[in-house]
Amino acid sequence: MKALKFLLQKEFRQIFRNPAILRMIFIMPIIQLMVIPMAADYEVKNVNIAVADHDHSVSSQQLIQKIAASRYFRLINYSNSYQQAIKYIESDKADIVLEIPLHFERDIVKENYSKLFLSVNAVNGMKGNLGAAYLQNIIHDYNDILRLKWIQLPKISAQPFIETVVINRFNTLLNYKIFMAPGVMVTLLTLVGSFLTALNIVKEKEVGTIEQINVTPIRKYHFILGKLIPFWILGLIVLSVSLLIIRIVYNVHPAGNIFNLYLFAAIYLLAVLGLGLLISTYADTQQQAMLISFFLLMIFIMLGGLFTPIDSMPYWVQKITWWLNPVSYFIEVVRMVVLKGSGLADIKNHILIILGFAIFFNSWAIINYRKTS
Amino acid sequence: MKNEPVIVVEKLTKQFGNFIAVDGISFEVNKGEIFGFLGANGAGKTTAMRMLCGLSIPTSGKAKVAGFDIYQQTENIKKNIGYMSQKFSLYEDLTVKENINFYAGIYGLNENQIKDKINYLVHHLHLQHQQNTLVKALPLGWKQKLAFSVAIVHDPAIVFLDEPTGGVDPVTRREFWEMIYDASEKGITIFVTTHYMDEAEYCNRVSIMVDGRIEALDSPKKLKQNFECVSMDEVFLKLARKATRSE
Known part of the structure; x- marks a missing residue:
C-alpha cells in the first residue's frame, strides 16, 4: 500500500505539470459543450426555395409571401419558368422548387380544387424531407385561410374535424x-x-x-x-x-x-x-x-x-x-x-x-x- | 569473494520464433565482482540481462540471481537487484529530488531513509543547485550518474547496467566508473555491458558474447595472454569478427 502512495504522488505531479492535460480537462468541456449542442441540431433552417410561378395571380403572390415570411425558408429565385428554377437545384443553390401552375387561382375559385408541384433536392435527405414537410404545413395553413375567405361556413360544419393537442413532457419546448x-x-x-x-x-x-x-x-x-x-x-x-x-x-x-x-x-x-x-x-x-x-x-x-x-x-x-x-x-x-x-x-x-x-x-x-x- | 557466487547461469536460452537470441550460456558471477558483459550489437547481451532481471522468461536453462530462481522467484529477485536500461529511465518531468523520492519509496524505504538518501545523493552528485530542476533539463552525463544512483538507491545485492555510458563524454565516463568502484567496494555486484574496451579493462572479469554464445570468459589480463593481444580491443575484434549475424 505504501508503494501506491508513491505512485499516486508521482502521477499527480506529472499530471499537474502537464499543461496539455489541464487544458484538456477544462477547455475541452467548455468548448465542446458550448459549440456542439448549438450546431448539432436537427431542426432544419434556411431551406432555400426557388419558385416558378406560372399564374401571377393575387393568390400565388399571397402564398409566396407567406412562405418568404417564414423563418425556415429563403426565397432565392422567383421566375415563371420551371426549367430555370430546377437549375438552382442542379447547382445546389436551392433545396426545393415550388411550381405554381397556370390558372391556380381560377381553379380554386371555380372548381374548388387546385394543384401545386414540389421538387425536392434529396441529396441531403433530412433537409429535403423536413423542408418539404414545413412547406406543406404553410400551404395547408394558406388553404385554411382560403377556405375561411371563400366558403361561407355553416354554423355546424358538415365535415368532421379532428384536432390534436400535444403536450411535450420533460422537454416542454422541444x-x-x-x-x-x-x-x-x-x-x-x-x-x-x-x-x-x-x-x-x-x-x-x-x-x-x-x-x-x-x-x-x-x-x-x-x-x-x-x-x-x-x-x-x-x-x-x-x-x-x-x-x-x-x-x-x-x-x-x-x-x-x-x-x-x-x-x-x-x-x-x-x-x-x-x-x-x-x-x-x-x-x-x-x-x-x-x-x-x-x-x-x-x-x-x-x-x-x-x-x-x-x-x-x-x-x-x-x-x-x-x-x-x-x-x-x-x-x-x-x-x-x-x-x-x-x-x-x-x-x-x-x-x-x-x-x-x-x-x-x-x-x-x-x-x-x-x-x- | 571468489567462493560466493551471486549469479549462477546454466545453459540459459532464449528463442524468438526461429531466432535464437541467447544460445545456452553458462557462467557465474561472484559477490562484489565487476563483471563485464561484452558483445557486438545484436549478440544477445540485452536479452540475457533482461532474463536475469526477471523481465523476460527464458525458453530453457537455469539461473539463480541473488539466490533466487529466475522462473519462480522473480519478485524476490526484483527486491535484490537494481537495473539501469539502455534507454534513459528516470521521469524527465519530475525533479531530481522527486525521482529519488519516488524510486526510494517504491523500494520500500521509510521517510527518514528517503530523506537521508536524497541528502546524500544530492551532495554526492553535486546537484545541490539542481535538486529541484526537472530531470529533462540536466546534461546527459549527469542524468546517467543520477540514473545509476537511483538504480542502487535501495542498496541491492546486484546492479545490472546496460550500456550505462553510451554517448557520455570521457570525463564523465571516468567519474561514472569511480561510482561503480565505490558501489563495488560496498559489496554490490556489478554486471555491466559496454562497447568501450577501456571500460572492459576496468572489470574484474569479462565475458565476450558472439552470436548468442559466450566465446571467452576470464580476467582482462588472462584474455589478452590467451589471445596473444596487447589490448582488450584486439581481443574483442578477434572474437567479434567471427560473428555471422548482424543487427
Missing part, C-alpha cells in the same frame, strides 16, 4: 440543446477515461520508464491502481465542470438527484478506465493507442444514441450496441436523470450492467498486463 448537452458530457467523460489513461500508460512504454518500474518489486495491482485512481478523479472533475457549464449556458437544472448521476458516473468511469488500460496493453506506441481509441470512440458515439435514436437502428446494430457499448447506457441514464428526473430504482439495471462492463474490461486488461515478456 429544445434540442437540452437533449444534446448531457450526451456531449458523456463523450467527454469517455474521452478522458479511456484516451488519457491509454496514452499515459503507453507513453511510459515508449519512453522506457515502464521497464524500470517492471524491475522494481511493485505489484501489478498497485501499478494499475496508481494509474486508474488519478484519472478516475479527473473524470469526476470533468463531470462537475460539465454540469456547471450546462447549468450556466443552457440553464439546465437536473430534474433528478445529482448524486445518482455521480454514482453512475463513478462506476462508468471504472468501465472506460478499464477500456483505456486494455488498449494500453495492446498498443506499443502512442500512435497506435490513439488510432485504437479513436476507432472505438467513433463507433461508441455513433451507435450510442447521441445523435440518432438506438430504437431506429437495424435490429443487429441494436444488439451490438446494447451488448458492447457502455456509452449507450450512460447517454440513456444521463438523459433519464437530467431531463426526466429518474431515481435510483429507474437506473438500477443500468448501474448493474455498467458494473458488468467495468469488471469485464478491467479483468481482461489485468490478465493481459504483464510485467514480463
